[in-house]
Amino acid sequence: MLSLRDKSLLTANAYLDGTWICADDQGIDVTNPADGSLVGRVPSLSREMVQRAIDAAEAAREDWAARPARQRAVLLRRWYDLIIENADDLAQILTAEQGKPLSEAKAEIVSNAAYLEWFGEEAKRVYGEVIPAPAADRRFIVLKQPIGVCAAVTPWNFPNGMITRKAGPALAAGCPIIVKPASQTPLSALALAVLAERAGIPKGVFQVVTGKAQMIGTLFCKNPTVAKISFTGSTEVGRWLIAESADGIKRLSLELGGNAPFIVFEDADLDAAVQGAMMAKFRNSGQTCVCANRIYVHESVADKFAYRLAQAAEKLVVGVGSDPATEQGPLIDRAAVEKVTRHLQDALDRGARVVTGGGPHALGGTWFQPTVITGVSPDALVAREETFAPLAAIISFSSDDEAIALANATEFGLAAYFYSRDLARVFRVAEKLEAGMVGVNTGALASEAAPFGGVKQSGIGREGSRHGIDEYLEMKYLCLAGL
Numbered sequence: 173m174l175s176l177r178d179k180s181l182l183t184a185n186a187y188l189d190g191t192w193i194c195a196d197d198q199g200i201d202v203t204n205p206a207d208g209s210l211v212g213r214v215p216s217l218s219r220e221m222v223q224r225a226i227d228a229a230e231a232a233r234e235d236w237a238a239r240p241a242r243q244r245a246v247l248l249r250r251w252y253d254l255i256i257e258n259a260d261d262l263a264q265i266l267t268a269e270q271g272k273p274l275s276e277a278k279a280e281i282v283s284n285a286a287y288l289e290w291f292g293e294e295a296k297r298v299y300g301e302v303i304p305a306p307a308a309d310r311r312f313i314v315l316k317q318p319i320g321v322c323a324a325v326t327p328w329n330f331p332n333g334m335i336t337r338k339a340g341p342a343l344a345a346g347c348p349i350i351v352k353p354a355s356q357t358p359l360s361a362l363a364l365a366v367l368a369e370r371a372g373i374p375k376g377v378f379q380v381v382t383g384k385a386q387m388i389g390t391l392f393c394k395n396p397t398v399a400k401i402s403f404t405g406s407t408e409v410g411r412w413l414i415a416e417s418a419d420g421i422k423r424l425s426l427e428l429g430g431n432a433p434f435i436v437f438e439d440a441d442l443d444a445a446v447q448g449a450m451m452a453k454f455r456n457s458g459q460t461c462v463c464a465n466r467i468y469v470h471e472s473v474a475d476k477f478a479y480r481l482a483q484a485a486e487k488l489v490v491g492v493g494s495d496p497a498t499e500q501g502p503l504i505d506r507a508a509v510e511k512v513t514r515h516l517q518d519a520l521d522r523g524a525r526v527v528t529g530g531g532p533h534a535l536g537g538t539w540f541q542p543t544v545i546t547g548v549s550p551d552a553l554v555a556r557e558e559t560f561a562p563l564a565a566i567i568s569f570s571s572d573d574e575a576i577a578l579a580n581a582t583e584f585g586l587a588a589y590f591y592s593r594d595l596a597r598v599f600r601v602a603e604k605l606e607a608g609m610v611g612v613n614t615g616a617l618a619s620e621a622a623p624f625g626g627v628k629q630s631g632i633g634r635e636g637s638r639h640g641i642d643e644y645l646e647m648k649y650l651c652l653a654g655l
């Protein structure tokens with residue numbers, strides 16, 4: 173039972189065309205991953221309803237784009253303020269549908285609301301360009317204009333934050349956006365819609381549609397009104413969106429799977445490296461796209477590091493996210509437990525040994541013990557696929573070149589981390605790592621002020637920073653002749 177200060181934030185109604193649509197008997201149940209209890213039931217919208225949302229966005233587009241940036245910024249700021257004021261209630265809703273500890277839920281909400289504030293300000297700095305022309309009678313001018321109606325498809329691991337990260341730059345640029353949240357965690361998205369409406373964001377500008385992923389995805393991909401899709405989720409679905417939208421040559425931003433290496437060199441501050449690894453590996457029970465998936469430690473410090481990491485992991489308080497003492501909640505579903513169990517068994521079959529943890533948690537169901545294994549083969553599944561669970565796999569190495577080669581031996585390239593106190597090594601390694609983001613002596617790197625995104629099969633485009641708004645803008649070149 174949630175104890176919300178503002179009960180109206182917990183709604184299971186989809187929000188489109190300024191109207192709240194409730195579920196019929198075809199609805200989608202939203203359950204608490206901690207105990208399987210029902211938290212709400214959202215509508216599985218028909219194709220016609222999703223089309224109505226697209227039409228409403230198109231109807232709102234011109235007016236929204238034509239408003240001075242300052243006006244859009246004021247509304248984004250209002251929305252931001254409301255999110256911060258209601259962060260405790262939003263955190264309860266998030267924890268109930270996703271499972272993460274309340275403290276992490278609140279951190280997600282607050283740190284990602286910052287994208288609304290940041291991009292509201294950036295809206296005022298969408299500068300065009302005047303380019304010196306090669307002829308005396310000509311002037312070249314570049315305008316930046318909103319791309320048009322946008323759609324976002326978001327995942328369950330950050331049910332609140334992944335929405336503000338996309339809606340912030342879209343709305344700031346002058347684009348309406350329709351969000352399709354993950355079916356496992358739509359209530360955080362709908363709570364955001366309540367606050368968007370309360371902030372005065374006009375109807376059709378921010379909408380949340382719930383329902384069958386493939387049907388909605390196909391509509392977004394095939395409808396010519398939708399100019400751009402921003403997606404965070406698996407590489408598999410990202411690839412599907414590319415193929416499905418190919419006919420319409422749609423703009424895509426894709427934040428896909430990761431398989432982050434976390435390298436500890438022999439000169440690292442080991443205590444700091446352990447602290448960073450705890451953050452990069454165990455936050456959100458290991459279900460973040462920037463999670464340390466493979467921990468490479470120099471052979472001279474590997475045993476010491478494994479022991480200290482295990483000591484820290486053993487101290488994690490595992491339990492229901494709504495208990496303020498909890499530091500690690502359940503995984504999202506039983507399939508996630510099955511996946512990590514398979515990765516663990518594969519590593520053990522190839523010679524790894526358990527330092528702490530080592531299997532499902534005594535709480536049963538969706539819980540898994542914070543686990544550290546060492547002596548892991550570089551060929552193990554855990555080193556090749558995104559594990560998305562609290563399994564820290566330690567692999568030792570003997571030279572910088574070997575560590576870099578191992579780190580880069582993947583089709584993914586989202587985040588990478590390493591610990592070293594040698595400045596020359598810091599630059600050499602950072603420049604060689606094939607990743608969109610590199611954390612040096614830190615296990616946390618996301619910020620609204622920095623460009624978040626990947627290379628290789630981890631995606632296309634960046635969220636955050638002054639570059640993030642460009643994902644929602646088109647350049648138009650004006651050639652003025654005969655002057």
Ligand SMILES: NC(=O)C1=CN([C@@H]2O[C@H](COP(=O)(O)OP(=O)(O)OC[C@H]3O[C@@H](n4cnc5c(N)ncnc54)[C@H](OP(=O)(O)O)[C@@H]3O)[C@@H](O)[C@H]2O)C=CC1
Pocket residue numbers: 325326327328329352353354355356383384385386388389390404405406407409410412427428429430460461558559560
């Ligand atoms: N980069 C990241 O942050 C994330 C990575 N992942 C990785 O992906 C794995 C699988 O997780 P999973 O939840 O299945 O991820 P998905 O990629 O399947 O889901 C992410 C979002 O995409 C939607 N979706 C699924 N299929 C389609 C489609 N055909 N068209 C449009 N939207 C679609 C989902 O909707 P619905 O919920 O309705 O199915 C959800 O909203 C994880 O174990 C992890 O490795 C997962 C989530 C986030």
Ligand SMILES: O=C(O)[C@H](O)CS(=O)(=O)O
Pocket residue numbers: 329330404459460461462463618
């Ligand atoms: O999984 C993600 O999308 C990110 O890890 C979220 S965060 O690191 O920026 O919080």
